[in-house]
Amino acid sequence: MKVRGWSSVMNRSGQWAVLLTAGLLLFMATTAWGHAFPDHSEPRVGWALLTPPPRVRLWFDGMLEPAFSTIAVMSANDQQVDNRDGGVNPADHTVLEASLPPLPPGRYRIVWSVVDHDGHPTEGDLSFSIGPGSYDRPRAASTPATLPQLFIRWLSFIGLSMLIGTLAFHLLIIRSVALPRRELERVGQPFQRLALSSIVLLALASVGDLILRTQMMSGGRLAEINTTLPVVLLQTHFGAVWLIRIGLIGLLTLVWGLRRTTAPQSQRAIILSLSVTVLIALTMSLSGHAAHWGDLTMPVLIDWIHLVAVSVWTGGLFTLGFLFQRFVAPYSTEEVARGLAAVGRPFSRMAAYCVFTLVVAGFFNAWLQVASLQPLVTTSYGLTLLAKIFLVGLVLGLAAVNRYYFLPLIRDPADARNRVLVKTIDRLGGVRLVGAGHDQAARIRGRLRQFMRLEWILVIAALALAALLTHLPPARHILAHQHLEQHAIR
Numbered sequence: 001m002k003v004r005g006w007s008s009v010m011n012r013s014g015q016w017a018v019l020l021t022a023g024l025l026l027f028m029a030t031t032a033w034g035h036a037f038p039d040h041s042e043p044r045v046g047w048a049l050l051t052p053p054p055r056v057r058l059w060f061d062g063m064l065e066p067a068f069s070t071i072a073v074m075s076a077n078d079q080q081v082d083n084r085d086g087g088v089n090p091a092d093h094t095v096l097e098a099s100l101p102p103l104p105p106g107r108y109r110i111v112w113s114v115v116d117h118d119g120h121p122t123e124g125d126l127s128f129s130i131g132p133g134s135y136d137r138p139r140a141a142s143t144p145a146t147l148p149q150l151f152i153r154w155l156s157f158i159g160l161s162m163l164i165g166t167l168a169f170h171l172l173i174i175r176s177v178a179l180p181r182r183e184l185e186r187v188g189q190p191f192q193r194l195a196l197s198s199i200v201l202l203a204l205a206s207v208g209d210l211i212l213r214t215q216m217m218s219g220g221r222l223a224e225i226n227t228t229l230p231v232v233l234l235q236t237h238f239g240a241v242w243l244i245r246i247g248l249i250g251l252l253t254l255v256w257g258l259r260r261t262t263a264p265q266s267q268r269a270i271i272l273s274l275s276v277t278v279l280i281a282l283t284m285s286l287s288g289h290a291a292h293w294g295d296l297t298m299p300v301l302i303d304w305i306h307l308v309a310v311s312v313w314t315g316g317l318f319t320l321g322f323l324f325q326r327f328v329a330p331y332s333t334e335e336v337a338r339g340l341a342a343v344g345r346p347f348s349r350m351a352a353y354c355v356f357t358l359v360v361a362g363f364f365n366a367w368l369q370v371a372s373l374q375p376l377v378t379t380s381y382g383l384t385l386l387a388k389i390f391l392v393g394l395v396l397g398l399a400a401v402n403r404y405y406f407l408p409l410i411r412d413p414a415d416a417r418n419r420v421l422v423k424t425i426d427r428l429g430g431v432r433l434v435g436a437g438h439d440q441a442a443r444i445r446g447r448l449r450q451f452m453r454l455e456w457i458l459v460i461a462a463l464a465l466a467a468l469l470t471h472l473p474p475a476r477h478i479l480a481h482q483h484l485e486q487h488a489i490r
Contacts, residue, residue: 036062036116052103062292067235068115105131119213145471152208153467159202165315167274245283306361313354321452369474388465406448
């Protein structure tokens with residue numbers, strides 16, 4: 001009864017975690033700066049020129065989408081005075097430029113609107129004058145991220161992590177000898193269903209992502225999506241990456257169908273599915289913040305490695321918990337429990353490699369997007385990143401208790417009681433967790449399931465914060481804005 005009551009509390013905790021996470025996304029779904037910001041300009045901000053310039057140029061800190069990026073030069077009475085040939089430089093997609101006819105003395109504004117490679121729009125203006133004149137502070141703004149955009153990105157991360165984690169864990173079980181063949185066949189069908197559910201979730205999230213990003217690129221006009229959608233698919237970086245992703249999802253579905261009709265336990269089929277899914281992860285890196293500097297860059301590679309490592313670890317946690325919930329709880333057979341506990345040992349080693357990889361890659365990403373320590377506590381991006389790191393730390397703590405306490409007690413209770421880590425955790429409160437008596441083994445399995453469930457709740461919340469980070473402007477954009485202001489003549 002105690003275990004059942006605690007489980008109901010955990011289920012309620014899971015519901016509250018989802019509600020609180022959605023509330024957090026709604027509360028923080030605002031942006032102050034865009035995802036592509038001018039680094040410097042020609043003429044410089046606030047510059048008083050003696051002669052009219054032949055053209056104006058803006059250098060941005062990221063790659064721009066030519067189909068949705070515009071520039072215009074406006075006079076003091078809001079008349080467009082450039083030659084109406086403004087756009088992205090064909091040789092350098094970080095430059096926005098327009099040519100000018102001979103202009104009379106006066107004050108002028110460069111009005112720009114751009115879309116970054118990840119689909120986020122930004123608009124603003126900056127001023128200069130020909131002859132003596134004043135200038136306004138440079139302005140930049142972007143529309144806030146909406147809750148549906150954050151929710152779709154969240155679902156994408158969940159679907160990808162579940163899919164990669166399920167396939168990696170399935171491959172790990174097939175290559176191990178921990179489970180008898182009869183038990184291996186029993187877990188094969190749930191793996192198939194988990195994989196299919198993840199594929200469907202990833203496909204639906206991808207379609208939703210396309211619709212919402214198209215709406216975002218077109219300035220929020222959903223009624224124009226039929227006109228804008230072909231332009232996004234055929235003329236933008238995001239559209240090209242999305243088409244590759246949806247093709248990979250189709251290939252993955254085909255492989256899944258072949259596995260279902262031939263050999264569900266085939267290592268080759270699982271390796272092929274896992275390889276395709278890893279490429280799908282690459283398309284997500286190519287349509288996020290990492291693609292800000294281009295496709296074939298170190299940030300894209302590091303972000304891809306980070307995403308795959310996180311997916312193997314978090315998706316594997318979910319899969320391991322699913323197996324315990326499905327096979328250990330209802331049947332309570334020692335053979336199955338000990339077999340899955342034995343599988344937990346190689347998974348823990350694999351998870352340790354993944355955690356080391358994601359920590360190193362995450363440190364690189366944080367340094368790239370935050371640039372210094374102060375923005376960690378002064379910007380929304382930095383605070384969200386710290387919250388995500390805190391949740392990941394809690395998950396690691398729970399995973400350590402599961403790996404070095406519960407799993408050894410399930411696999412070999414007599415030997416486990418002699419281990420230093422088990423004794424240490426017992427002194428810190430482990431004894432109160434499992435209690436004593438003839439049904440101790442069942443209570444240990446129950447506690448392990450509860451801790452795994454709590455791990456997954458925290459992982460869900462961490463993935464939500466990761467989704468939020470993809471829509472929040474990195475702290476380096478604020479530094480770029482300050483850099484642009486420093487170029488102004490005061």
